[in-house]
Amino acid sequence: MTPTLAGRIQSRLFLLFTAGLVWTLLITPLLPAGFAPLTQSYRTTLIALVLVAVLGTVLWEPLYHLLQQFRWEKDWPAILILLQGVPEGWLVYVVMRDVVDLPVGVLPFVIHFATTWLVVFACLHGPLRVPFIRWRFRGGRLI
Amino acid sequence: MPEGDAAGDLSAELLSSPVWTDAQLARAGIPVVDAPFVSIGGGMGSFVMVDLLRISGFPLENIKVLTTSDYPWENYEYLTGVGQLPPGYRIRSDSASTPDNIWGFPSYAVRAAFGARSVRGFIAPIWNVLTENLLTDYWTPLAGQVFQGMSREADRIGYWQTLAKGQARMVRRRAEGGYFSILTVEEGSTRRIAYRSSFVHLAVGYPSVRFLPDLQAYRRRYNDGYRFVNAYEPHEHVYDDLVKQPGTVLVRGGGITASAILHRLFNDRERLGAQTQVLHLMRTHVDSSHGPHVFMRRRGGDGWAYQGFNWPKASWGGQLKVRMEKLGDEERLRMWQTIKGTTTPYRKGWQKQLRKARADGCYRTLAGQIDHVDPGPDGTLATFIRERDSTGTRRIDVNFVIDATGLVGDITEHRVLADLLEYTGAERNGLGRLQVSPTFEVPGARHGDSRLYAAGATTEGSYYAPVDSLLGLQYAALTICDDLARLGFCRRIGPIRSISQWWKWMRNVTP
Numbered sequence: 001m002t003p004t005l006a007g008r009i010q011s012r013l014f015l016l017f018t019a020g021l022v023w024t025l026l027i028t029p030l031l032p033a034g035f036a037p038l039t040q041s042y043r044t045t046l047i048a049l050v051l052v053a054v055l056g057t058v059l060w061e062p063l064y065h066l067l068q069q070f071r072w073e074k075d076w077p078a079i080l081i082l083l084q085g086v087p088e089g090w091l092v093y094v095v096m097r098d099v100v101d102l103p104v105g106v107l108p109f110v111i112h113f114a115t116t117w118l119v120v121f122a123c124l125h126g127p128l129r130v131p132f133i134r135w136r137f138r139g140g141r142l143i
Numbered sequence: 144m145p146e147g148d149a150a151g152d153l154s155a156e157l158l159s160s161p162v163w164t165d166a167q168l169a170r171a172g173i174p175v176v177d178a179p180f181v182s183i184g185g186g187m188g189s190f191v192m193v194d195l196l197r198i199s200g201f202p203l204e205n206i207k208v209l210t211t212s213d214y215p216w217e218n219y220e221y222l223t224g225v226g227q228l229p230p231g232y233r234i235r236s237d238s239a240s241t242p243d244n245i246w247g248f249p250s251y252a253v254r255a256a257f258g259a260r261s262v263r264g265f266i267a268p269i270w271n272v273l274t275e276n277l278l279t280d281y282w283t284p285l286a287g288q289v290f291q292g293m294s295r296e297a298d299r300i301g302y303w304q305t306l307a308k309g310q311a312r313m314v315r316r317r318a319e320g321g322y323f324s325i326l327t328v329e330e331g332s333t334r335r336i337a338y339r340s341s342f343v344h345l346a347v348g349y350p351s352v353r354f355l356p357d358l359q360a361y362r363r364r365y366n367d368g369y370r371f372v373n374a375y376e377p378h379e380h381v382y383d384d385l386v387k388q389p390g391t392v393l394v395r396g397g398g399i400t401a402s403a404i405l406h407r408l409f410n411d412r413e414r415l416g417a418q419t420q421v422l423h424l425m426r427t428h429v430d431s432s433h434g435p436h437v438f439m440r441r442r443g444g445d446g447w448a449y450q451g452f453n454w455p456k457a458s459w460g461g462q463l464k465v466r467m468e469k470l471g472d473e474e475r476l477r478m479w480q481t482i483k484g485t486t487t488p489y490r491k492g493w494q495k496q497l498r499k500a501r502a503d504g505c506y507r508t509l510a511g512q513i514d515h516v517d518p519g520p521d522g523t524l525a526t527f528i529r530e531r532d533s534t535g536t537r538r539i540d541v542n543f544v545i546d547a548t549g550l551v552g553d554i555t556e557h558r559v560l561a562d563l564l565e566y567t568g569a570e571r572n573g574l575g576r577l578q579v580s581p582t583f584e585v586p587g588a589r590h591g592d593s594r595l596y597a598a599g600a601t602t603e604g605s606y607y608a609p610v611d612s613l614l615g616l617q618y619a620a621l622t623i624c625d626d627l628a629r630l631g632f633c634r635r636i637g638p639i640r641s642i643s644q645w646w647k648w649m650r651n652v653t654p
């Protein structure tokens with residue numbers, strides 16, 4: 001990808017709240033959450049989704065964009081987007097556990113976060129260009 | 144026979160008038176054919192433009208492509224072939240730069256993966272695009288894969304029906320609105336046909352192959368095209384000769400073609416036992432990373448400047464593209480100067496081969512320029528080289544010189560462009576090429592509601608850097624298509640149409 005900062009943020013938000021949301025709604029009932037009621041599980045996964053969006057917009061994307069400036073091509077290789085999931089997932093988990101104070105299980109969180117990350121990643125690298133033919137020429141901006 | 148002497152030919156009146164009337168053409172006896180959209184060139188630029196128009200729902204019968212080419216990749220195939228990147232080699236182009244598919248999805252790498260017959264064959268291209276430009280080199284398609292894809296797409300969209308074969312001669316404004324494009328057709332005798340259109344699209348490619356003055360001077364004086372050759376003309380005899388007998392070859396240039404030629408020469412050493420000694424002359428010998436500041440430093444070393452593609456990747460559709468469009472004229476020109484330059488991709492295979500050749504003592508780089516070339520003893524060439532940091536010239540005798548320095552002549556060397564500059568209000572940009580607006584319109588040639596567009600290498604130096612790339616041609620076509628939609632000439636490709644057309648592409652169904 002060769003994103004601009006606005007393109008990064010728009011693509012993230014759009015994909016999280018389309019593909020990411022649909023995936024979250026589908027996978028949440030299947031997570032190994034013990035005897036927790038489904039409403040509690042949905043509450044946890046949807047808050048995780050919102051945190052990925054918020055922390056990504058205010059913290060991570062500006063940081064990635066800064067790092068991108070050191071690259072001559074001003075591109076952002078696919079593998080980096082995949083690996084971003086590690087620190088981002090860790091931070092979302094910590095914030096949920098210690099700041100939002102939710103009872104979040106490690107295994108269901110990892111399954112939900114990792115699979116959602118992969119779905120969004122896959123959509124970002126091809127399928128998104130099918131409806132949005134100009135997206136790749138606009139640094140990832142949709143509007 | 145001079146132009147303007149016969150019925151059906153360009154009269155003196157027509158030649159000197161910047162604006163033509165229907166009556167003038169009738170008087171000259173030139174038949175007129177109506178085609179609302181005319182593309183001149185018939186290479187990949189025209190092909191991608193027609194593809195976009197078809198995807199937007201534009202009727203096939205309203206498009207004419209004026210060309211001497213039998214198929215869109217003919218010239219490209221020829222130039223890459225003689226430049227040592229034949230169909231089985233990897234060209235310098237991104238996986239998602241797919242002239243047969245405006246969406247860039249599925250990309251060439253994905254197609255290669257799904258076309259593989261082994262697990263390894265499936266994983267390798269995917270892993271490569273996933274990690275490219277970080278752990279691996281850029282994944283690039285085989286020239287043949289690109290040609291095959293275009294062939295399928297040309298069949299799908301009915302491209303072949305749009306072709307009007309002949310030599311495009313000029314474009315002039317029509318007094319009653321629109322343009323006339325003159326096509327010279329050779330069918331026993333020479334005939335002129337005027338295509339009357341509302342829109343003209345110029346995608347004529349390189350105006351000419353560029354021969355440096357030293358090459359021209361040598362050829363003129365000694366009438367020898369055997370030992371001093373340009374990389375973009377057939378020169379297979381050089382490799383044949385060097386396999387048959389040991390010799391020294393001087394390769395000049397620091398771009399992808401020089402890389403490909405060196406690769407061929409060293410392959411011949413490794414596989415065919417050639418004893419070739421290679422001298423590599425670079426005018427700008429790049430010793431290390433370089434650039435104006437820490438945020439704009441390009442990798443380099445061993446003489447080369449390294450870059451994945453012909454322009455930094457973000458100039459295709461990222462922050463460099465956005466910046467280019469926003470800058471004022473002077474700042475934009477400075478930006479062009481910063482990001483331009485001869486570069487070659489860093490490919491691990493090539494690096495390994497060059498390291499080995501250096502260690503074997505059969506490859507040496509020189510920094511400098513050729514002053515002149517004379518015939519040497521025993522059929523050799525005496526090259527006189529002005530080296531960097533030294534005064535005077537140094538003589539080196541070699542068996543062959545292969546010049547791989549560049550490709551592009553002045554735009555006036557192309558008849559249509561020269562005529563356009565003289566009669567139709569076109570202007571040059573900061574790099575001396577044809578100035579186009581951000582929508583790829585030639586501003587000075589605007590005529591009422593009619594528009595004249597240009598794409599490809601001709602327009603380098605305007606608002607968009609990678610015009611001379613597969614992706615750049617797609618961007619130009621999409622932008623022009625959007626502009627035509629604004630003018631009400633075709634439909635804008637929105638998300639729903641885009642999805643339905645993509646699905647048709649996947650099923651190989653007519654748009």
